[in-house]
Structures are given as structure tokens and as C-alpha cells.
Amino acid sequence: MSHANVFRATFQRELKLLARQKADWVNPLLFFIIILTLFPLGVGAKPNLLREIAPGVIWIAALLSVLLGAERQFRQDYRDGVLEQLVSARSPLVGYSLAKIAAGWLGSGLPLILVSPLLALFLGLSTEALTAVVLTLLLGTPLLSLLSALGAALTLSADKGGILLALIILPLYIPLLIFASAAVEQASFGLNYQAQLAVLAAMLCVALALVPLAVQKALKLNVG
Amino acid sequence: MFKWLDPYAKPQVLFATLLWWQRWLMPLSIVVLLLGTVWGLGFTPADYQQGDSYRIIHVHVPAAIWSMGVYAWMAIAAFIALVWQVKTAQWAIGAIAPIGAVYTLIALFTGAAWGKPMWGTWWVWDARLTSELILLFLFLGVMALQNAFADRQTGDKAAAVLAVVGVVNLPIIHYSVEWWNTLHQGATITKFAKPSMDPSMLWPLLICILGFALLFGALTCLRLRTAILQHEAHRPWVRQYVQEQQHATV
Numbered sequence: 001m002s003h004a005n006v007f008r009a010t011f012q013r014e015l016k017l018l019a020r021q022k023a024d025w026v027n028p029l030l031f032f033i034i035i036l037t038l039f040p041l042g043v044g045a046k047p048n049l050l051r052e053i054a055p056g057v058i059w060i061a062a063l064l065s066v067l068l069g070a071e072r073q074f075r076q077d078y079r080d081g082v083l084e085q086l087v088s089a090r091s092p093l094v095g096y097s098l099a100k101i102a103a104g105w106l107g108s109g110l111p112l113i114l115v116s117p118l119l120a121l122f123l124g125l126s127t128e129a130l131t132a133v134v135l136t137l138l139l140g141t142p143l144l145s146l147l148s149a150l151g152a153a154l155t156l157s158a159d160k161g162g163i164l165l166a167l168i169i170l171p172l173y174i175p176l177l178i179f180a181s182a183a184v185e186q187a188s189f190g191l192n193y194q195a196q197l198a199v200l201a202a203m204l205c206v207a208l209a210l211v212p213l214a215v216q217k218a219l220k221l222n223v224g
Numbered sequence: 225m226f227k228w229l230d231p232y233a234k235p236q237v238l239f240a241t242l243l244w245w246q247r248w249l250m251p252l253s254i255v256v257l258l259l260g261t262v263w264g265l266g267f268t269p270a271d272y273q274q275g276d277s278y279r280i281i282h283v284h285v286p287a288a289i290w291s292m293g294v295y296a297w298m299a300i301a302a303f304i305a306l307v308w309q310v311k312t313a314q315w316a317i318g319a320i321a322p323i324g325a326v327y328t329l330i331a332l333f334t335g336a337a338w339g340k341p342m343w344g345t346w347w348v349w350d351a352r353l354t355s356e357l358i359l360l361f362l363f364l365g366v367m368a369l370q371n372a373f374a375d376r377q378t379g380d381k382a383a384a385v386l387a388v389v390g391v392v393n394l395p396i397i398h399y400s401v402e403w404w405n406t407l408h409q410g411a412t413i414t415k416f417a418k419p420s421m422d423p424s425m426l427w428p429l430l431i432c433i434l435g436f437a438l439l440f441g442a443l444t445c446l447r448l449r450t451a452i453l454q455h456e457a458h459r460p461w462v463r464q465y466v467q468e469q470q471h472a473t474v
Contacts (some may be wrong), residue, residue: 159373168365168386171361172393206392214385217306
């Protein structure tokens with residue numbers, strides 16, 4: 001079986017699962033919205049303060065809600081033996097992991113992007129900053145899904161997977177967070193932020209090329 | 225080259241080699257470190273601006289330099305472990321990671337202790353400080369991942385993957401945080417990064433840097449030897465070695 005075949009089959013199956021298990025994508029989205037609601041309550045509903053911290057808050061909420069769904073990404077396939085079958089059949093795991101990551105992004109990344117304009121309005125962001133938030137999320141959430149898939153694959157057979165996953169993956173998120181909030185901040189001053197977007201795109205390309213290989217390696221060593 | 229390196233993949237051969245190196249490196253590192261720190265802390269002239277508190281660089285700078293260096297060595301070991309499936313390289317990751325974490329902690333602590341009188345604050349969200357803190361998280365992540373599995377070999381391999389992925393992250397973190405900061409304010413520490421030092425201050429610093437490198441080598445030999453004994457505890461040569469040691473002490 002080629003990578004493309006495995007990708008197609010896995011992707012179709014994942015889409016079906018997403019359509020049937022709605023909690024998988026509704027819960028991270030609710031989590032995202034609730035975190036954003038907590039901030040005005042926690043730091044006080046001062047419009048200027050909220051506008052200032054909004055980019056960072058939206059991004060941190062996005063990091064956490066992607067991380068929330070990450071742990072389950074490969075767990076079901078590991079428990080019921082699908083992964084073992086794939087490894088012992090020597091089928092190409094890169095196609096499988098790419099499909100998993102793509103479906104994971106559709107489930108936990110895309111809803112955040114769709115709902116983010118609404119939330120940015122709640123936090124009083126200007127239109128320029130709002131555009132920047134949507135653009136950085138568009139480039140950044142696939143990267144979040146890639147890295148969290150790597151974390152999920154590495155900690156697959158670990159005893160306390162969940163908290164460990166956060167511990168090893170959050171430091172890897174930091175460059176992304178820095179560039180994304182820098183872009184939004186530039187935008188809110190009305191400055192050009194194409195450089196930050198270009199760096200985000202470059203990081204996404206590198207990760208897209210290399211992370212599936214690392215995920216494949218991590219899955220194999222956890223199964224075999 | 226591989227023909228020459230190949231025997232060292234065998235635990236027993238590596239164990240003997242490490243023992244030999246450790247016997248040299250341990251006393252040498254202690255002598256060099258004593259020389260460097262006593263010279264640096266006691267006999268160099270005081271700085272005209274900072275007084276005596278600048279002397280902490282003799283501990284701070286070597287620890288900071290080698291916290292990065294140790295990570296690089298750990299990543300090299302991880303790469304060897306992944307590509308050539310060398311068991312001893314896998315064990316080396318676990319042997320090296322805690323040393324790196326402690327070096328990073330030393331660098332952070334001495335930096336904070338110097339920053340309080342000089343900058344008036346323990347901590348600034350500056351490029352170098354932040355990237356050093358993230359380095360500490362990376363070391364701790366590798367250690368946590370390695371110990372998280374019921375099967376020790378899986379843990380070793382997973383830690384190797386993480387260490388290699390993390391090295392890609394290091395330059396990104398370093399430069400991205402610099403970018404991030406230049407947006408807010410000018411760099412506050414980088415003007416100290418390449419100080420034009422008087423030779424009377426520079427020499428003890430260089431000796432201390434060498435001393436920290438030697439100490440890293442000696443500790444790695446010690447910790448890797450321990451790891452080899454633990455992993456190979458069921459082998460006849462280990463039993464024989466332990467018996468010999470017991471006879472020697474009795």
C-alpha cells in the first residue's frame with residue numbers, strides 16, 4: 001500500500017469518526033471559549049487592558065485546547081490494536097500519521113479559527129488585529145496539531161501520558177507563540193507583520209516535512 | 225571511522241574505556257576548577273564599575289556555555305542511538321541529561337544572584353534568560369519522558385527522539401526570543417555578552433570554562449558507567465567486576 005492510499009483510507013475513517021463523535025471537536029471548542037471568558041473575570045473587565053492582552057490570551061487558549069485533545073489522538077488505535085496491525089503489516093505510517101494530524105486539525109484547530117473573530121470582538125480587538133489573529137491561527141494551528149501529535153505518539157505507552165505530554169510539548173510551542181503574538185501586536189499598531197507570517201509559514205513547512213517522520217518513529221517504538 | 229568506533233558500542237569495552245578516562249578527568253577537572261575559581265574569585269582585580277560582584281561570571285559564564293554544549297552532546301548521543309541503534313548511546317542520554325539540567329540551574333541561579341544588585345531585579349524576560357529557562361524545560365522533559373515508561377528501553381528511545389527534536393528548537397528559540405524582545409525594547413544584556421575584558425580577568429574565566437568542560441566529561445564517564453552496570457547487571461562480566469570490587473574493599 002502506498003502512502004497516499006493509507007492517507008486516504010485513514011482520513012476518511014477519521015472524518016467519519018469526527019462526524020459521529022461530536023464531543024471530540026465540540027469539547028475543545030467549548031474549552032477554548034470558556035478560557036477566554038475566564039480572563040475578563042480574572043483580570044477585570046477593563047477594555048484597554050483586555051485589548052492589550054487579547055492576542056496572548058487567544059493564543060494561549062488555543063495552545064491549551066489543542067493540547068487537551070492531543071492525548072486521545074492515537075490512544076484508541078493503540079488500545080484496540082489497529083496500530084499494532086499497521087506496524088506488523090509494515091504499512092507506511094507516515095501516510096497514517098499525516099491523515100491523523102490533518103483530521104486532528106479539522107477537529108481541534110479549524111473550529112477555533114472559525115470562532116476566533118467573534119471572541120476577538122468580545123475582547124475589543126481592532127479589525128487589523130482581528131485579521132492578524134485569524135491569519136496567525138490559520139498558519140499556527142496546523143503546527144500545533146503536528147507538534148501535539150508528536151507528543152501524543154511519544155507518550156503513547158507511558159504510564160502518566162497526559163501531564164507528561166503537556167510537559168514535553170509546551171516548550172516546543174514557545175517559538176510559535178512568540179511569533180504569533182508579535183504579529184498580532186504589530187497589526188494592532190497598524191504596522192506590517194508579513195515577516196512574522198513568513199516565519200510562521202516557514203516553521204509550518206519544516207514541521208510538515210519532518211514531524212510525520214518523527215511521529216512514525218515514535219509510534220513504532222511504542223508499539224514494537 | 226566506524227571500524228574504529230564500533231568496539232565502543234559494546235558495553236564491556238566502553239566501561240573499561242570510561243573507567244580510564246574518569247581516572248584522568250576527575251582529578252584534572254577538580255584541579256583546573258580550583259585553580260580557575262580561586263584565581264577568578266580571589267586574585268583578579270575588582271571591576272571599576274561593578275566592584276566585586278562581577279566575579280560571579282567565573283561560575284556563571286562557564287555553566288551557561290556548557291548548558292548549551294551539554295545539550296548538543298546529548299543530542300549527538302540521541303542521534304547515534306536512533307540512527308545506528310547503539311544501546312550505549314541510548315544510556316548516555318540518561319547519563320547526560322541531569323548534568324545539563326544542573327548546569328542550566330547553576331547558570332540561572334548565578335545570573336539571578338548577579339542581576340539583583342546590578343539590574344535591581346532577580347529576573348527580566350530577556351532573550352538570554354528566557355532561552356536558558358526553556359533549555360531547562362527541555363532537559364527536564366527528556367528526563368521525565370525517559371522515566372515515564374514501564375519498559376525502560378521504550379523510555380530510552382522516546383527520550384532520544386525528543387532530544388533530537390529539541391535541538392531543532394534551540395536556535396529557533398534563541399533567535400525568536402531576540403526578535404520578540406526587540407519589538408518591546410532594546411536588548412539589555414547583549415551589550416555585556418561580548419565584554420572586552422582585561423587579560424587578568426579573561427584568563428581565569430577561560431580556565432573555568434575548561435574546568436566545567438572537564439567536569440562534564442568526568443561526570444558523564446561516572447554516570448554512564450553506572451548506567452552500564454545497571455543495564456548489564458545480569459551479565460557475567462558485571463558480576464565478576466562487582467566481586468572484584470568487593471574483594472578489593474574487604
